[in-house]
Amino acid sequence: QKEVEQNSGPLSVPEGAIASLNCTYSDRVSQSFFWYRQYSGKSPELIMSIYSNGDKEDGRFTAQLNKASQYVSLLIRDSQPSDSATYLCAVNNLDSSYKLIFGSGTRLLVRP
Amino acid sequence: DADVTQTPRNRITKTGKRIMLECSQTKGHDRMYWYRQDPGLGLRLIYYSFDVKDINKGEISDGYSVSRQAQAKFSLSLESAIPNQTALYFCATSDPAGQNGELFFGEGSRLTVL
Numbered sequence: 554q555k556e557v558e559q560n561s562g563p564l565s566v567p568e569g570a571i572a573s574l575n576c577t578y579s580d581r582v583s584q585s586f587f588w589y590r591q592y593s594g595k596s597p598e599l600i601m602s603i604y605s606n607g608d609k610e611d612g613r614f615t616a617q618l619n620k621a622s623q624y625v626s627l628l629i630r631d632s633q634p635s636d637s638a639t640y641l642c643a644v645n646n647l648d649s650s651y652k653l654i655f656g657s658g659t660r661l662l663v664r665p
Numbered sequence: 666d667a668d669v670t671q672t673p674r675n676r677i678t679k680t681g682k683r684i685m686l687e688c689s690q691t692k693g694h695d696r697m698y699w700y701r702q703d704p705g706l707g708l709r710l711i712y713y714s715f716d717v718k719d720i721n722k723g724e725i726s727d728g729y730s731v732s733r734q735a736q737a738k739f740s741l742s743l744e745s746a747i748p749n750q751t752a753l754y755f756c757a758t759s760d761p762a763g764q765n766g767e768l769f770f771g772e773g774s775r776l777t778v779l
Contacts, residue, residue, distance in 0.1 A: 557707075587767070594773075595772070597755075597770055599767050602767070641707060641708065652723075653768065656707055
């Protein structure tokens with residue numbers, strides 16, 4: 554079982570819709586959770602981090618964490634074509650707080 | 666100018682050749698990392714370094730070596746390149762005093778081994 558799992562997609566949504574990206578992780582001691590966005594041919598960039606159960610909102614982005622169920626999700630409201638990218642989920646824990654474990658990413662396509 | 670700079674950006678080489686990928690950063694971060702990215706496999710950690718005297722293997726270090734020449738410089742070497750090392754390589758930095766887990770990536774080095 555992979556440590557961090559994501560559906561590879563592509564997830565296709567129309568412009569203006571809500572895109573929902575999901576990620577599950579296997580290590581129960583995981584402490585910190587991150588969403589990186591990567592445009593094709595570019596480097597990843599951090600868009601959200603979340604550390605405690607519940608929701609965290611930043612503009613059009615909302616990260617949701619449920620440690621009991623070991624999943625973290627990213628919602629993108631009012632999706633725009635410019636949101637089309639691969640979204641990488643990353644996790645670390647106290648034992649290796651220096652090291653992020655990345656999922657393989659979900660490709661999002663926002664149709665105009 | 667980019668805060669984390671990788672050279673070369675693209676390289677095509679032949680099996681058995683020695684290749685060095687270089688990374689330099691102006692962020693003043695102590696921690697530096699080398700990752701490789703393959704389609705469908707995400708980012709995998711090759712080596713990481715917390716300071717000039719500290720080098721650690723990541724999950725896929727076989728076939729690679731690194732050198733931390735200075736706080737700002739971290740190089741990745743492939744002593745004898747093989748085709749399955751064809752990948753996109755990223756250097757990254759992080760600040761232990763900053764937001765936990767945020768990595769700052771270079772623009773990537775695309776390596777093709779024929």
